[in-house]
Amino acid sequence: MEKSIVGVDIGGTTVKIGIIDNDGNILDKWAIHTNRTNSGEFIVSDIWKSLDERLAKNAIPKKTIEGIGIGAPGFIDNDTGYVFEAVNIGWRNMPLSDELRSISGLPVFVANDANAAVMGENWKGAGGNVKNLVALTLGTGVGGGIIVNGDILNGESGMAGEIGHTTVEPDGILCNCGRRGCLETIASATGMVRQAKMKTKQHPESRLASRLESSGNITAKDIFELADAGDVPCREIIAYTADVLGLAISNASTLINPSKVLIGGGVSSAGDVFIKLIENAFRRYALTRVSDICELKLAQLGNDAGIIGAAFLVKHKLHNLKF
Ligand SMILES: [Zn+2]
Numbered sequence: 001m002e003k004s005i006v007g008v009d010i011g012g013t014t015v016k017i018g019i020i021d022n023d024g025n026i027l028d029k030w031a032i033h034t035n036r037t038n039s040g041e042f043i044v045s046d047i048w049k050s051l052d053e054r055l056a057k058n059a060i061p062k063k064t065i066e067g068i069g070i071g072a073p074g075f076i077d078n079d080t081g082y083v084f085e086a087v088n089i090g091w092r093n094m095p096l097s098d099e100l101r102s103i104s105g106l107p108v109f110v111a112n113d114a115n116a117a118v119m120g121e122n123w124k125g126a127g128g129n130v131k132n133l134v135a136l137t138l139g140t141g142v143g144g145g146i147i148v149n150g151d152i153l154n155g156e157s158g159m160a161g162e163i164g165h166t167t168v169e170p171d172g173i174l175c176n177c178g179r180r181g182c183l184e185t186i187a188s189a190t191g192m193v194r195q196a197k198m199k200t201k202q203h204p205e206s207r208l209a210s211r212l213e214s215s216g217n218i219t220a221k222d223i224f225e226l227a228d229a230g231d232v233p234c235r236e237i238i239a240y241t242a243d244v245l246g247l248a249i250s251n252a253s254t255l256i257n258p259s260k261v262l263i264g265g266g267v268s269s270a271g272d273v274f275i276k277l278i279e280n281a282f283r284r285y286a287l288t289r290v291s292d293i294c295e296l297k298l299a300q301l302g303n304d305a306g307i308i309g310a311a312f313l314v315k316h317k318l319h320n321l322k323f
Pocket of ligand 1: 164165175176177178179182184
């Protein structure tokens, strides 16, 4: 009987679960609420209960499931599937892989959620199974992941690829990580909104300032909309953000020499103009031979990248599959 794989993507509000075939196609997918009660102690049993029901409903015998791959937030030991800390769901010293393995009876493998998404994009999305790739996700924060020589780069303590915490303004504002001037403080949705609030003080006459005053808040989407409508401060924010992103991508690319750089996440959906500005900055900063070989593309899979990449992780761990 044809084997399939389960991919799980654990987030702060939902857990996405997918049953995925050997070629990376989604056979079924759904989401459950992330129950953060009692430091998230019910999450693992919730996942198995929901999965067990779904397998029964689809008449998929458990023995045809090769394993469960998980993308989880926080600091993770990639060899043991142990989560040291995942602040946004309340886990601390959580033996995720062991717990789910013991209740499901299936092999379980865990990766950082950003790395799982990168594997998914390279397997079935915009990556196209390349051997060297840099990926950024521009959302509430800035996530990153790197594939080198066909393998995800974890580093000595799982911290490799954290592009969002590379320093772009040494005296910049305080980041969530406790340091100053990380890429994330500029290029995340939160960072762009912070820039916008600063700008309104310098440009009280701007449409940006009146938008903030009338609605009481401003979003990254507002900034792109107002820039399109000709608002100068918003255009400056977008130009600066794109420039900083191009610089960070150039530096990462000089180290990795990738054939592709993928940009995903909510902020990247702002459109072609923004991506073009990032690309221009990247090409301006990068070494010619690094730039010439490298294509900059939008990620394609959206929310499915995590579950597809988690399924790839199972194939990688069980069959040593590489890109
Ligand atoms: Zn940081």
